[in-house]
Structure formats: structure tokens, C-alpha cells
Amino acid sequence: MKNIIDELSWRGLIQNKVPGVEKQLKKCTTIYVGFDPTSDSLHLGSLLPIIILIHFQKLGHKSIVLIGGATGLIGDPSEKKDQRIFFSLETLQKNTESIKKQLSKLLDFYSEKTELLNNFSWIKKISLLDFLRNVGKHFPINYMMSKDSVKKRIYNNKNNGMSFTEFSYSLIQGYDFLYLNKEKDCLLQIGGSDQWGNITIGIELIRKKTGKKAYGITFPLVTKSDGIKFGKSEKGENIWLDKKRTTPYKFYQFWMNVSDKEIEKFIKIYTFFSKEKIESFILKHRKNPEKRFLQKKVAEEITLWVHGKKAYEEVVKISHVLFGKKYINELLFSLDEKILFSLYENIPHMKLPYKEFAKGVFLLDVLKKSSLFASKSEANRALNLNSISINKKLIKKNIFLHKENLIGKKYILFQFGKKNFFIIKVE
Template sequence: MANVYDILVERGYIKQLTHDNEIKELLEKDKVTFYIGFDPTADSLHVGHFIAMMFMAHMQRAGHRPIALIGGGTAMIGDPSGKTDMRKMMTEETIAHNVACIKKQMEKFIDFSDDKAIIVNNADWLLKLNYVEFIREIGVHFSVNKMLTAECFKQRLEKGLSFLEFNYMLMQGYDFLVLNQKYGCTMQLGGDDQWSNMLAGADLIRRKEQKQAYAMTCTLLTNSEGKKMGKTENGALWLDAEKTTPYEFYQYWRNVGDADVEKCLKLLTFVPMDEVRKLCALEGSAINEAKKVLAFEVTKLIHGEDEAKKAQQAAESLFGGGCDLSNVPTVEISKKDLELALIDILVNGKVLPSKGEGRRLIQQNGLSLNDVKVTEIGKTLTDEDFKDGYALVKRGKKNYHKIIIK
């Protein structure tokens, strides 16, 4: 069986690591306990977390033990990494709710039975800390000069970095130390924007425990132009079906750029590499076959095979000239709602994020009703629009919703 290190390299996960040869040897010979942290800033994970969960899943399949650390404590502060502005503060109740939602989503990727993986919440140790003790025991090992050279702080220094956020690196380093002491965790994985924090944790273990600890970062999900993937007209591409429907989720991957298909198949599916290479060798319009496989496999992972099949059928009926629209996302309205403007109906039905976005779409000829461009901002629906029992709205080039009167 191939060493998971080789699998991770071949599929393009690994961006930076602390000890190249040592990590490769360790993953081949030992069963490693490792962790990845997730901050519960929303009640759903989004596509930006997807690679991290796939990273974990590959490691677990090779016999290593994941710890999913939910940052219930660090979320009280907010991670400045990759941010130009300070994060909003959240209440303990909101964080607890978000933690519970995220746990359910992780179980689709990771097997938590029989201690094969662990979920922990750093609120369990961070919220009990005595500040003076913490600064004496942990803070003494951190050099402010060195911290200020970290990329995550450099960006923020231009706008102003609060002392609250400056503590984040100490907290994350302390997490690694606690997990090392309690569970024998010797490796941290995470996105490449966490590199400075991860190095700080490994260094803290070396100083406090006189033990070697390791870190590996994975590439962030960006397109061929270097922009983060997972943004839609409605904001983030969520893993929660209530926030992003399985159909919209499927359509996002079905429509990725030709240059991004191979990267997404490698990172976001378990499709064997031989098949990935065959699919991505296709040229011209044939590359659509690779996109269909990508969309189906990714949707299956997140929403299950049934929902993936429904999304696939809905897409094929719309774009393949079929007439079965049963699986197209549907907005139900009452007869009284016909008095409302179409964009109000679409905002209420969460098809559009705002009226402003609706106005912009109409001005740019990006909204159609029953295949006719909508040109009036205040356009309302009439009984005539429901000749087939529904009105079909198209947003952009390929996003369809049915409106039905209940």
C-alpha cells in the first residue's frame, strides 16, 4: 500500500512541511495522531474547509488518527490570519450552536467510531485559563520580535492589530501542546495561511516537552487565476443544504473553469489518479465529461448519492433538452405574493442575497423569467407566467429555480 505521504504529494495537497524526510518516514512506519483546527464562525462549514477534511480523510484511511479541534475558545477572539479586518465577536451560545452543527457535517468524512477519530473543543481548556499563569508558563516562550515577522500579523499591522488578536498565536500554540500532552498528538495539519501559528505550536512543544512535533500545510482552494474558489452570487458555497441547495452545489462544480477541473478532482474527490489523468486528458467540449464526474462526486460526498443523482438529473433535464424539472430547486409562494415584485419573491426565497443584487442582475440582463429577459426592476408575476404550473427563473447563465403557487 502506498505511503499516504506519496498520495498527498501526488494529489497536490502538501504546500509546506517542517521536516520532509522525517514526516515521510513517520507516516510510513507509525500510526500518527494529528489534528486540524476549525473555527466555528458559522453554523456550517463552507467549501474553504473542504480540502482540510479531505486531508484528514486520506490520513485516516491510511491508519492515522485525526483529532478535529473545534475552536470554541479561539472563536471568542478571532483568527487574524488572512484577514484585513478584525472578526466580529460571538456569544458563547452562538459558538456552542455552531460547534454542534459542524460536528454533524464532519461525520460525513471522518469515522469517529471506536476512538478512530476524536472531536475536541478548545473552549474546554482555554476558557478556564488563569491569565497570569498562562503568561508565565506559555507567553515566556514567545518572542514578540519573531511574532511580528509572521505573515498573519504583518497584514494587520497596517490597519492596526489589537492585543486580543495578538494572543491568537499563543492560544493556537497552546492547543497543540495540550493535544500533545493529552492524546499524544505529534502533528498539525491545516491551510497554508496557518503556517506561522503551526510553527509556533511545534516550537512550544519542543521547548516545554523536549519532544519533536511536526506541521504540514495544504494548498488553499484557488482557481487558475489564484483567486479563492467557493464564492457564488449568494456568497459562500456552504456545505449545509439549507444554505446552498444540492442542485446549486452541483452546478457550481459542473461550471468550474476548464483549467481548474484536474486540481478539483485531485483535491476534492477520491477518484483514483489514473482515472483523473484520463478525464483531464480530454480536450475541447469533451472536458465536460470530467466536470460531470467532478460535480457528481463532490455532491455525493457532501449530500449523499441520492441528492447527487437528483441534482445531476435536474441539470441534464434543463441543459440536455429534457422536460423533467422535478429536482430543480423550488420556491413556494402564496397567491397573495403575486402582489410582490419578482426580486422581492426571490430575496424572500433565498434565491438572491439582496434586492440590490436583483437590481444589478436585471440591469446586466442576467435575470430571465420563462426564458424572457426581465427588464423592469418592479416586474411582478401574473397567472399567465404559470402556464405549466410553475414559473422558471434563470439567474446568470445556468442557475434555475422554479416558482410555484401553493
Template sequence: MNIFDELSWRGLVHQVSDTEGVRKYLDAPGQAMYCGFDPTAESLHIGNLVPLLSLVRMMRAGHKPLFLLGGATGLIGDPSGKDKERELSNQDAVNGRVAHIKAQIEAFVERNTGQKPTVVNNYDWVKNMSAIELLRDVGKYYTVNWMLGKDSVKGRIERDEVGISYTEFSYMILQGYDFYHLCKEYGCRLQIGGGDQWGNITAGTELIRKKAAGDAFALTFPLITTASGKKFGKSEKGAIFMSASHTSPYAFYQFWINTEDADVVRFLKYYTFLSLEEIEALAAEVARAPQERAAQKALAAATTIMVHGEEELAKVLAATEALFGKGDLKSLDHGTLAAALESAPAREYQFDALPDLAQILVDLGLCPSKGQARKDIQAGAISVNGDKITEARALTQDDFLGEVNATQGAFAVLRKGKKNYGLVRLG
């Protein structure tokens, strides 16, 4: 199947400059295409997954995608989708983010293709360009009239109290030059990106055409929303990042497992490599037995593996089983267990100032009073790290997971009944 047709059945084609031209371009093996990732944070987030995965799909189909890091454009600021100016970042901050994101992209691509990606940084070809060169060799090919017609500019021009600076107004020229440069150096004639990037992408196709470099193509993906109309990619705590240091693999898995039935089939198409037949089978399961959440489990497993790897998925599943089924809490990876209990009530104590167990249960809000706590203990309703406690006592060093004498990290898991957890941390 032509990769364009695969993107189409997955619902990932929103705008395309020349449908037959793109399909014909992708019919030939080894074609180059690119998508840019500006370093606005130290980690990519799942809003970046559709373009990132699409480049990987291209690679798996035998093409040669380019992963562009915006070391230069990240210093300028893309006005697309923003109702006010971004704060400018300094060079060191941008360079640091570029390094993090490059490593993230390389790990992601190698995990999902077994090949090393071609990662380029637009700072490498923009840093030595003079203002005169930019104005004469690039700016000359754009009319202000044409630029004013782009949505990213119009939305700001029409807001007198905000407006748009010449810096952000010029962003599309830099992105257009990126496309022209990659066309010259790599033979790249296709740029992909989110729907809000249409103006910036077509700035590149225009520059390539006007500088007599031949045809170039643009393809964008739809804005991903939930069935309720909310923008996809955020939880109550904010963005879901692809870095384990920003969003734990457990929290990452839980985000996907909580996908609504109305969204899960679409998301299986967008965010997995599952075939049409496999997705249709899971859709039938959603209709037959939605309470089993087979499609959500498949989605969560697939996305966690592609971002964090099979080993991390195994840790997450073991923690889920131990917390909500049957399993040994003490044998779990401590980092995964702590992340799984991130939303549970927690209290921190110095080891030599630990109150008795009954008081800790009150402090955690698991019991309303020490008297009730003692009754719950005697009734066998309280456990520490999965072991039932039947007599009120103090916690010992053996009750803590991790190094008790370490600066941080040692903790004990208290549970009341089947689902009420609390975390005791040592300060």
C-alpha cells in the first residue's frame, strides 16, 4: 500500500497541496520528507506523536524521512495557534532543549524501526546567514499581501491589543527557507505537519517554486480532539510528555487506558501500527463488551512500548496488577510503584520521629480517628506493602522500600480495604 493511502485510511490526511502529486511522489522508494520540531520544552509531548509516528511510518515504508530540530526557529517563535507573543528563549536554553529532543527522537526511531534517523538542525544553515542575504535571497520572494492572508498572522493582526511583532511575522519565511534548503541538500519535496502549520509549509512550497527548484508538496494532519471536543494531549496535571522524567511511564499508560470508548478506535488508527483488520477486531470488542476495555488496553500497551519500551510496560502492568489485583508490592520496581501512587495521599516524616501506625493512618486520611484506626487494624483491613497488619505497632526499617538512610526515596505503602492507598515517605 502506498503510505499516502495508509495515512488516509487512518484519518491522518487533513490538507494536501496536490493529492495525486503526493501519491506519485511516495510511489517511488527512498523519497525524502520532513517535519520540524521546535524546542519549546525539554521533552516532546504526545501532541508531537502524530507527526513523529508519521515520519516513522514513512521510514518503515522504505522512505528517508528527515527529523528537523528548530534550533534557529526556536529562537524566533512560531505564531501559529498562539494569541500572543511567545517569550524569547536564550541560546543556551534552546541548545539544551535541542539536545534532549534529539536524543528522544533517536531513541524513539531506533526502537520502532531498528534504524538510526537522519536528524538535522536548522540552526546549522541559518546561523551564518546575514540579514542582507535573508532579505534578498528569501524575503524577496514573499509579498506582505500573501503573508497577511495566513491564519497564523490574520488572527493576531485582527487583535489590536496584541498584534504581532516583525520577528514572529517573519517566522514563516525561515520555515520556508528550511524547506528550500532541504530540497537542495537532500532532494526533499514533501513537508508534513499539523493543520496549524499549513501557512508555514506552503511558504516553503512557494519559495521552491519561485526559485525554480521544481514542485514541492505539503501535507497536514487534522487537529486531534476528543469526542467531547476537547483538544487532545493533556490531563488534569497538564501535558503528557514522552520523557519519563516529565511524565512517568505509569502515568503515560494510565492516560491511554482512560481513553473514552467514543475515541479509542480513532486513536488506535492515529497512534499505533496495528493493521486495519486488527483495529476492526478491537472495534467489535468495544461494541460487544465495552467493560473489558480490550481496545484501551491494546492502545495503552502499544503507545507505552513505542515510547518507553517493553521493559517499562512490564513494570507498569506488574504495578497495576499488584495494586488492583493480586501481586507482590515488595517485588515491584520502586520508581514505578511510587509513580503509580502519585495521586495517593502522602505524608513525610523523619524516621526517628515516626508516629505510631494508627496516627499515620489518621494523618493520611485513611481513618477518621486513632480509635477507628486501631479497630481497622485489628479487623485485618490494613496492610503495609501488601502484608496485613493485625496489631497496632510502630513502623520499622523493614517496612520501608528503598534505602532508609538515603537522602530521599524510602517509602512504605499503606492500604485500607482494596482501593484506598497512602504513601509514607521518609524525609
């Protein structure tokens, strides 16, 4: 069997591993990864464990995807400065169904290699006293306090500290590993680097309760350009897999705008191309980086995988319309309603009642209402600096918008600078 550790290592997908895991992985092994349903969508960070599971599956290993219906009620304190917001059982159930649908598009749960489970199905059967006697007794407070997830939370938040509820999270996750070990012969858990403490508690619990050796592997957390990790509860803008939260166009453009340094890392992490192919792609990109060959290659692969062929083809057309340089004004007015509506759905937009438009509206009044500018004076300054375009034509004064400006009899496209777009729909 091919060495999966070597495969993941050159891709940059291993941060920590339990000694002896290489020997275990020479045999068919069952691996598990968990997702707490604290949002109705997965995000770019969530793709990493899924990608790692697929690498394992390709080499003949089995995998379990665990939805944390129980652990989601508590909230993992790892890398969190404050206590998580508690979700109702109803909300978590809705989120679970949504995440299941996303996972089903990315993984094949009909094969013998992959299984989808929910820890609520066994955690709900355990009484508090039984849990404390059978699990809690194995872990001294000093051992728990030594975990980074606990230390960081307590010392970084001295006023509020850490609740007992959150303190118990790692024990419940550890019990999940024990349960899967007994019921499914699961020997390996994978997770982000912030999960190392939780994973090792599960390994220790298995050793104490069964005498068996279990293993863990963590991967580095992927961060945004500001250094903040991708995550459901992180502040700021996130890149979601749900097209309602992050449009396919915005998803595609995220990859197109990744720096040259980052894209060389991301093509190893987020695609399944071979080492030889990736090295040849990198060399080709370095010869003409301005053509953004790697960005296009990664954007194509991941958008096709997450959103499908139809959505990918639409975003390519939209990107050509927005960023093309030749005959774009003429192309805009030749687009059919389907592509125009897709353009409208994928970039910032608003509706303008036809009655209001028919009475007459000035460019600056529309720009003030758009997401491009915070105020009319700010929009006016941009206009004076020749930074505003309507339907890909530069505008130098506060013109009166009329029917001739409408694309397909109902749309007007606005642009500020090179990458900021806004579209209105008149109806």
C-alpha cells in the first residue's frame, strides 16, 4: 500500500501525528473526522478533512464522517476567546440536515468505504453519573488543565474563565473515539491542529478502557490573508460552500485572487493532482505569473467539485463579462436573460422599482444606495477621479440614467475601480 503519510506530508497536510501511525496505515484502517453542526454550511476550512479522507479512501482505507449533534450543543472551546453561543436542538437538527446534503455531494456514502453517523444517537443514552464514573474518573484535573485549548482559554480570558460545560467538551469527543473504536474498529482520528488536545484525550481513553493503541493526525489550519482561520464562528467574511451564503462567482473569484505564494500551497492542499503534475503546473505558472495559470487551475477544480459543471460554466462567463477587455460593452447588450440573471444573483445588487426609474434617477443617487460607497460625497469623489463605469463604459459626470442604459431592458452594471461591481434590476 502506498505510504499515505508521505503523500499527505508533501502536500502540507500533516502537522502532528501519533508515533507508530505509519506502521498501522500499512494495513486497511478506519479513520474518522467530526463536524459540529454549529452552522448550516461548511466552509473552506471544512474541505481539508474531507480531502484528507478522500486521499485515505483512494489508498483502500475506510472512513467515518461524524456529525456532532451532541457536541454541537456544548461547543468546542478550542482556539476560542469567548464561550460559544448555545444553539437549540431544533437549530442543530436543521443545520445537521443541511450539512449532510453538502457532505453527500462531496463524499460517496453509498460505498462501503464511507459511513455517516451522528454522535447524538449514542450520547443521548448516557446518564451524567455514568459518564462521570466511566469517563471522567480517568482524567485528573491537572491533565485536563495542561491541554492548550484549556490553557489558552483560561489565561486569555481571565475575567470569564471557562465554564464546566466547555471544559467537558474534550471528554465527550474522547468518548466518541472510544465508541467508534468499540463499535466500528476505528483506530485513527484526524482534525485541525486545534483538535490535538481533544484527539489525544480520546487516544488516552481508549488505552485506559481497552488497552488498545489508537492514533491521531492533525493538519495545519488554513488562514485567510489577515491571518484568521476559516471557521463557522470566526469574525469577518468567510467563504462558505452554500451558494446562498457565498455565491459560486464569489467562491471562484476567491481562488482567482489568491497570491502567487499562497496558490502554490493551495494547489497541493485543495486538489488531487499528482506531485509530478503539480510541479509542472508550478513551473509553467512561474514563467508567466501574470496569466494566473495556477489560480485558474485551482479555481476550476474546486468550483467544479463544490458547485458543479453548470455553475462553473456560468461563473466563467460572468468573469469574462466583468473582467474581459475586448468588445465587452457590445457583449453585455447581447447577453440573454439567463446569464444576466445569473450575473445579478452572483454580485452585489439591488432592485429599483420601474416607477422610480421612469421618473428619472441620477447616477450619484443610485451609487449612494449601492454597496460601493458609504456616502454620496464619496461616490462623487470617485466620479471626479474617473473611477466609475456604467455597463463597462467610463463615466465622467453625474448623468441622468434612462432606458438606453438598460441591458436586456432591466439591468444596469456599475463598476468602481478594477474589481468592485454592483448591478441594479429595474422592474
